[in-house]
Amino acid sequence: MSSERTRILVVDDEEIVRESLGGWLEKDGYSVATAPGGAAALDRVRAEPWSIAIVDLKMPGVDGMQVLEQAKKAQPDLAVVIMTAYATVDTAVAAMKLGAYDYLVKPFDPEELSLMMQKIVSQQALVRENAVLRRALKQEYRFRDLVSKSPAMQAIFELARTASRANSTILVLGESGSGKEVLARAIHQESPRAQGPFVAVSCAALTESLLESELFGHEKGAFTGAFARRKGKFEAADGGTLFLDEVGDVTPKLQLDLLRVLEERRFHRLGGNSPVDVDVRIVAATNRDLKKAVQDGRFREDLYYRLNVIPIAIPPLRQRREDIPLLVDAILERLAAEMKKPLDGVSTEAMSALMGHDWPGNVRELRNVLERGAVVCTSAIIQLSDLGLPGRAEPPAAEPSPMVSLEEVERRHVVAVLTHTGGNVSQSARILGIDRVTLYNKIKKWGLRRGSEEDGGKE
Amino acid sequence: MGPVLIGWIGEDQADLALLGQVVRGVSRAFGCEARTFEPPLTPRHALDPRRNQHASGVLLHWLVPLAPPEGRVLGITDQDLFIPILTYVFGEAQLGGAAAVVSTARLSDGVEEFGHKVLTERLIKEAVHELGHCFGLRHCLAAGCVMGRSSGVRDVDAKGRTLCADCRARLRGQ
DSSP, X not given: OOOTTOEEEEEOSOHHHHHHHHHHHHHTTOEEEEESSHHHHHHHHHHSOOSEEEEESOOSSSOXXXXXXXXXXXXXXXXXXXXXXXXXXXXXXXHHHTTOSEEEESSBOHHHHHHHHHHHHHHHHHHHHHHHHHHHHHHHTEETXXXXXXXXXXXXXXXXXXXXXXXXXXXXEOOTTSSHHHHHHHHHHHSTTTTSOEEEEETTSSOHHHHHHHHHEEOTTSSTTOOSOEEOHHHHTTTSEEEEETGGGOOHHHHHHHHHHHHHSEEEOBTOOSEEEOOOEXXXXXXXXXXXXXXXXXXXXXHHHHHTTEEEEOOOGGGOGGGHHHHHHHHHHHHHHHHTOOOOEEOHHHHHHHHHOOOTTHHHHHHHHHHHHHHHOSSSEEOHHHHTOOOTTSOXXXXXXXXXXXXXXXXXXXXXHHHHTTTOHHHHHHHHTSOHXXXXXXXXXXXXXXXXXXXXXXX | OOOEEEEEOSSSOOOHHHHHHHHHXXXXXXXXXXXXXXXXXXOGGGEETTXXXXXXXXXXXXXXXXXXXXXEEXXXXXXXXXXXXXXXXXXXXXXXXXXXXEESTTTTTTHHXXXXXXXXXXXXXXXXXXXXXXXXXXXXXXXXXXXXXXXXXXXXXXXXXXXXXXXXXXXXXX
16 A cells, blocks of 8 residues: 555564554555564664664563664664553653654554554655755756856856866856856866866965966976976876966966967976977966956956956855855755764754855855854754854945945935935935935936835835 | 355354345455355454453454365454454454454444445445455555555445456456
8 A cells, every 4th residue: 555665663572463563564555574672673773774663662671762762873764653551641752852753552543553654654755755856956056066046157057068068268257265166176077178187276375486387397407496307287287177276366477478378288397498288278267357457457468368268257155145055055965974963954043144144255154154063063953153153233344346426425325324214215314414305306316216126215 | 266255253143144245245356256154153262351352363363274275264243353453453364364354343333324234335345355455465545446444434435345457457466
């Protein structure tokens, strides 16, 4: 009658109970096995998966409570039903506290047993279905190690998937911690070069001469201390992908060197005479505004165009807050595996705080906050206090804004005052020191009442 | 498929007309020979005085030697039946075995209101159901199939007295 996969273990020291209950359940279509005592039951639970265990409370040796406690440790999803001859509130409460699904008072009504088994089976089916759906959903929102359901990121995944198949240079733009290197790795893994090396270099971390040697390598005796020939990152990445992080920080001399390699696909080791050919796919990244750097003369225009073949801009986390629950899930799953600690999620309060935070450090900051929470938390659910987030009393960090016109400053101030008064025009006009008609005119002029994101004008 | 013997093992006088209808119902459901038989005595030792019910397992053991070679035996009683773990059962059978037992005790609910026909209908269904277990069939989810689980008389009333196509196929496959 029920799913063939539903396996029930009947545990009782009385043979007649094992036989009659086992036989009854077997006719109901369940796959049934019996154990004559607690120790034998635990051996079976540790050896094979079971859906349900129906366990007698009073048994010599290992009793029902001990079976319940140990069995739940071995198989947390197992539904344990305790059978008892006398129903006392104490035993029932104790059993439920230890994680029993329910208890039955012997002898029990066939209808009660039947309904309980059906209920457990359908609940377990729902849990399984939920897990399958969650996995499918995660796959849907995943691009290698990146997860997102925001339309902007989905478009980026699509572009990255397409771009990964080509050999063109990719320029990844985004704030610090937004996942530029993770995206670069994903592109490499999706590319035909996936079997080749992925080599990452941070151009901001090294001095000019060190970076030069790091990128191009050197011949023996090229400079003081060059005791042997050393291959650079370009050679190390041959046949694979070279990730040039913080490329916006490269000095003018190295910009020229990079330009040459990108154009000719060959270079010289420091102190070397013969050119070295390389087959490398470049993925560069920066958190700087390269276009502006070009305008300011700090970055070579020709190099900019060489790098900017396929630009991919990752939006900061605060612009895709809908991804936070998904990221929390993915990060906790990884942390649980790394720390070998059960982490089921974060409390509702903690999630609201995570959703409300501005994340200047983006996904990296979110990961660090969750890691702290995972270390500190005392249960499988991380609480708000575990996260160590700054209090919400602080005003959110203001977006770095370019210089704006006087009118823009006025508009922003009016929006702020309207928001402060909850859209009360009279009160806002008083604060602003203008009459209501003037304020209405401004609201109309700037379209503040037409459902724009700055719509604060309701009275 | 060998014959099915159906005998009255209750305390009251046997209702031969009722037994005859069960015989016909069983024969029709399984397409086998079915006939009544007279058991040598009434199995009073199955009574559990503490529960004032008859242990269906004890009755099955008592019935097994009465089964014909290659056939099955069904005992029908008016005594309330139980298995040790449950408060009552309508009947019990050996899964894939030779013996089955059915009680009219709890099938009589509402007979005063709906008439004797209701009891006959329920008894035929439960007799076929328990014998189905003897033939190796388990409970079935198909709507109306006689092998559907019956925890109360409403469940018995809701199902038919024959096997569904799947159960018939399973029966043929055995």
